[in-house]
Amino acid sequence: MPTDAPATTVVVVTWRGADHITECLDGLAAQHSPHRTLVVDNASDDGTATLLARHPSRPAVLRPRRNLGYAGALAAALPHVTTPFVAWLNDDAVPRPAWLNTLEDILRADPGCAAVASVLQRPDGTRQSSGVRLTADGHGADLAGAPSPTAPPFGFCGGAVLLRLAPLRAEGGVPAGFFCYYEDLDTAWRLRLAGHGIAAPPDRPDAAVVHRHGASTRPGSPRFHGWNERNRLLTLLRCAPAAVAVRELARFAALTAVLPLRRARPGSGTAVPDAPNFRVGLRCRVLAGVVIRLPGTLARRVVVGRHRVLARSDVWRRWAGK
Known part of the structure; x- marks a missing residue:
């Protein structure tokens, strides 16, 4: 060159x-x-x-x-x-x-x-x-x-x-x-x-x-939250230690399941935030999007694993929460 x-x-x-x-x-x-x-x-x-x-x-x-x-x-x-x-x-x-x-x-x-x-x-x-x-x-x-x-x-x-x-x-x-x-x-x-x-x-x-941030998409909108929540879970399934990926997916699903109960008991001390990512419909669409993409995501996880030189657990311990 x-x-x-x-x-x-x-x-x-x-x-x-x-x-x-x-x-x-x-x-x-x-x-x-x-x-x-x-x-x-x-x-x-x-x-x-x-x-x-x-x-x-x-x-x-x-x-x-x-x-x-x-x-x-x-x-x-x-x-x-x-x-x-x-x-x-x-x-x-x-x-x-x-x-x-x-x-x-x-x-x-x-x-x-x-x-x-x-x-x-x-x-x-x-x-x-x-x-x-x-x-x-x-x-x-x-x-x-x-x-x-x-x-x-x-x-x-x-x-x-x-x-x-x-x-x-x-x-x-x-x-x-x-x-x-x-x-x-x-x-x-x-x-x-x-x-x-x-x-x-x-x-x-x-x-x-x-x-300017958000000129083409609207941060805070339902679409914004839907893409964010879905792609975070997909990223974890592709890259994170298996235990972390399963834990976070289970947490997301469990919170989705209990949200209607929390809304039905407004005085219980567990108020539900008024944000799109706490709407049951959006969260169900996120979970459906993850499930539909699961076979391809897991196949990609295998490829990522073949290319890695560091253990997923080591990368997680080094960087998560820092």
């Missing part, structure tokens, strides 16, 4: 992103590091295609016939990536000019590192994420504090991350069937099991990413 050839393909997934995709592409055009931009336009019908065609950066565009979701679009883009690195970037995220070259330098400096997280900031300047931690019940949670090279996060937020292409492909790519949410935690977990490192993001203002 020529020394001046781009090292990274930045994959931007958009769906009806006409009101923010231009700002994202402007941010990429201002990067210090040369790169390729590949936009996956998930069958938008709001004029996004026209904006992409007119943007001076002239990004390459994949246009599926239907909305594949974030995970599905990332998976669809992967065969088109030929650079050593691939970045994922939300269409409502605007990277600072030093974002890409700073993350590339981190990966180049450590061949054992498969990914480096980004600092994501809200538009008001507060920090949204410095990577992702693994909770004691198997949720992925944003780390809002300052990043630390000596205490890296378990994983990364998929809204802005740089990955090394070879290990990403070797460890199974992106779980396209997730549609959206938890594809980042699942990917990070598989990389960890295979012995790869994930670096903390650089704490540099000129390398941060400003993220």
